[in-house]
Amino acid sequence: MSESAHRMIEILRILNESDNPTGSKLIADELKKKGFNLGERAVRYHMQLLDEKGYTEKMGYSGRKITELGKETLEKGLIYKQVDFIYSKYEEMIYLCDFDYVNKKGNVVVNVSHIYEKNAYDIIKKVFDSGLCISPYTKIKKIKNGYELKTICGTTIDGILLNNQIPSLLQYGGLLEIEDNIPTRFKDLISYKKTSISPLDAFIAKDMTSILKVIEEGSGVIPANFRMIPATSQKKAIDIFKKLESIGINGIIEVGKPGENVLGIPVSEDMVGIAIVGGITPLCAAQESKYDINMKAGEDFTNFNELTPISKLSNNILKAIKENPKKTTPFLLSKSWNLINNVNYDIETGKGDIIANISKINKVDVDDAIDIMEKTYKKFPEHISPHYKLIENDNNKIDIATVCSLSIDGILLKNGIMSTPKYGGLLELSESPMFLELISYNGSSIDPHKIFIYKNLTSLTNKLTDFNRILASLKEVHYVAKEETKEIISKLKENDFSIYKISKPRELIYNAKIDNYNFGIVAGSGLNTIAAIKEKNIDIEVKAVEKIMPFESMEHL
Template sequence: MSDSEPRMIEILRILSQQEKPIGSKLIADELNEKGFNLGERAVRYHMQILDEKGYTERKGYSGRVITELGRDKLEKGLIYDQVDFIYSKFEEMIYLTDFNYITQRGNVVVNTSTIYNEESINILKSIIESGLSVSPYVNINEDKSKGKIEVTTLCGTTIDGILLNEGIPAQPQYGGLLRIEDYKPIRFEELISYKKTSLTPLDAFSSPNRTSVMDVVTSGDGLIPANFRLIPGIGREKTIEIIKKLDKIGIGGIIAISDEGKDILGITVPKGMVGISIVGGITPFRAIQEQGQEIDIKIAEEIRDFNTLSPITSTIKYGLKPVEHTPQPKISFLLSKSWNLIQQVNFDIEKRKGDIISNVSYLKKEDLDKTLGIMEETYNSNPKYINPYYKIVNHPSDDNMVGIATICSLSIDGLLINNGIMSNPKYGGLLELTEPPLFIELISYNGSTVDPHKIFIAKNMTSISGNFGPNKILASFKEIPYIAREYAVDLLDTLDKIGFSIYKIGKPREVTYNAKAENYNFGVVAGSGLNSIAAVRERGVDIHVKAIEQLMPFENMDRL
């Protein structure tokens, strides 16, 4: 990747936010504000390259616009940049929020989603009336000619912006799923860090059957989307006063505020800091999705004048009980839970014997023959990308169910470590098989409580069993110190020949399939054992996908 690539991506990003053509001077000014020191001449040089690639188009003397190809490049390209951009995007939204809660004027952060019938409006209203939303203030714009309704709601990031304007720096930490029991918030069950992910955390959990917002409203038990941020402990009392004032004007959704340095809802709060949990701004939209209604959810999409919003209801009955400040089991992130398994991998590459880490997914016994047929067909269609090893195992409690174990890619890290080479699992990703292949999504193993590949499967983002073979597959990205490269390459080449699906061994400072290793390291891209399972799910088989489950002797596994 050339040094100019990030600048060109930023130029595309600037153009994508414009409604009309703009010239090099305006682009240079925008770039300078974002920390890129580029003059007009340099911008014109970069724009010429973008024109040649078809990413931009000149519109006479007015300037340039981004093309559809350019938008596609911006969306999929430079994912290593995108994983930092998500957090930066929220920082930008926080900074641009200038809402004054005394005058009730200024800009707020909003989520805008598209629904397709009036019934969805009724569901939205009922959730807002239950108090499971940031605010009753919405904007509803119906386009009858297209049969769709655009609904804008307030995002919880607005509160972070209001606090910042009052001199209190709120730092977004996690988005996740919060367990509610008898209307009482208990603890977060799943979390994804706002840093090092290309997916907005709450978007990652927006797949069907992940939340149960309506159950919380009707019975008091279920899972709702929620966010978690930190503020300095010295700002706690002032924050509480601001939140009380916001609540009076219809901006709320606060679930819990911790004491200084005290853990809450299963999340560790550092000494000197205070944790705040706020209901996810998309919660009403998730309720619509739970009811089987068609909806296109967008998260923290834009800044909008508060005066464009108005209350959808004047009746708000906040149904959640106060949080009890009693210790909950601390949430363990995926990589923390996995290191013990990684260390126990003792696969002998020469004897081809020893323990590897396996994923175990479960399905009905009656679907087993069909499932194995799909797995074999998927492997035969492109053996380069599909791991061929599997093992049929018993279900722990249901005689009508059966498990299929496949090799987890963390086995590769374990094997390297067992041979004295430090291997750090960095990302789980979605790899698009373009030429060359490119990661189009990445989620850090270190910032998630759930395997990223399970998220991509649950959101139906893979494309493995198509008529023309794999298109979007699951892969992982690992970092290895450069000093060990020669020995590591030798081991990885042997693993690839055995069938462990090593896609790419990168070079130092090289962007490898759109992912970037730290300095003095090189990257390795490996296939996921869940690719064949994802293919089965794509073909309509009801299979419960699990990941990083247990150790299993490699010699006991069968091959497709």
């Protein structure tokens, strides 16, 4: 569950346990006991959102109480609301940002991070000195277990544009490749819409960024955001960016031309694309160096007058882009549909081509990896696909092929049924299983399950919580095809395809919402056994949705 949703659940629990209306101070105190360092102002912000959703009700000056809808929501969780909330949260923060850059007055949107080791500060400052930030203006204070550092979030720039009558449409958060100090192309992207986890938060994980390598060698990967503005506002926006730079707010990587692709991202006609460095970039660099950093992007507001420069105002080390890449960033569904279309598995014979994930592992680790896969399958026989294949590779590597869940969409298509991949998710196997995180396949360039593996969110072999957490995907099919789909799914289960549940039309399935006139199918990810290997600290390169492969060529655990 994302941090914001977790807080809301905890607030609802506090209110549900109280017989009387409860105020924000008491809620903040109770949250602190549960490990949430949330001030009264932040609590009021969350309470306002809960009021708007009808989960809580304000009882004058006495405080708030939970509604019947809130109690019902508390039982089910908030994930299906959360996938709509992230984008809404940023829209709200853009609207509430009131910073006047001419007079340098007003509130800016800030990221709030907790640093637990003092040595991490030197690395963070090194990144600020390089200019790979939105602004050197920060606010740091000592807290119980370390330091709290507030840094300006890129959403502040969207707020400034809106205050100057320029609509800024936030599109993607992602990872941007740098070569010889020149930005080349977005390597990976996640859309701000239909995700339970903020896109840049999704990419805050070990081995996903290489910011220090960019600073020291000129090449690597950094977090960045992408938005679009109307082409008629381009000149005015550039003028604002120049003025912002003069007061220490920058981070602009590229402003495109009307209808021109920007760093691999297609831009609509009569619109202009803008790429901005991620405001959490300096903190990510410390994380790369193995320091424990708790980062929250776009978390709060702070008056600009309370911030002071952590380093001198300096130019960004990145050089101007000579030419935008002709190739666009490949989106997952575009690639997937082509593979789905080539699936020809026969449900009667149990033979034919399926889609395989291909992950790479060192040869010396293969025996241990297969042992982990076997134990994981025996532990979760109803949730894990037992099919795999080892493929010889170069450089002392072995490829491990597993069955991708998108194979099911291809098999249904072969039988005349349109099945659409909707979400990749993290599923908790409690008495009433529920999705804790969902990322839409639409608008993503990376398989969502890879994100959850990189962020160490699964628990198939390691006990992180009271319940195991596995990878699963959600698909949608039109309700008129339900009976035929059930027959096909039944035959696939006989051949050990990992399929958990078929929902009723418009029913919540494991707390995920299905569109009208559709029903949902939840299938296990072929990366579950790979996640189990990674949990055991075996070095493995995770790759998903890679190639077509004959199902009959695979072995059984």
